Amino acid sequence: MVLLESEQFLTELTRLFQKCRTSGSVFIVFNTDDGRTKPVPRKGHIEGFEPADNKCLLRATDGKKKISTVVSSKEVNKFQMAYSNLLRANMDGLKKKDKKSKNKKSKATQ
């Protein structure tokens, strides 16, 4: 699992989408990130560790290659704009509704 900076993650994500155009899926997963680096022991708790609640871990894969990044509340605005544009630009292979909307319009005018 490659942990990248936000910008690099977005570049690699674009590449993943382009690679999977002919076949395969792109999976994007996001969870909250505590910032923990050690596993929690069965008894007691990790000393000196306070769980952070302002970060989220974003992971992407095409089944083979894995990339990830951590987004905190400070960079969420900037990251989100770029990320949204990326998703909208790359998820363009879905069906478009043409005939039904034309029928609705003609019915509305009547």
Place this chain on the structure above:
Amino acid sequence: MSGSFLASDFRNTFENCILFVVRVVLKYRHCDGNLCIKVTDDVVCLLYRTDQAQDVKKIEKFHSQLMRLMVAKESRSAAMETD
């Protein structure tokens, strides 16, 4: 998939059943032309599948809202007011 994403049961059920978003999964297949979003709090799991281009923008907006929810420290209802 009949109906739009916003009007669907997915949105209503999300607001009623999911207490604290633990994990969101987005799966996109360009070759098959479908998009799937799954939201879970490890108790309830909601899944929405679509092949309509009109849903992409709405799902992406919803996805962004979820990201903000996770990253924000404020309560869930306050974050969802931006809808």
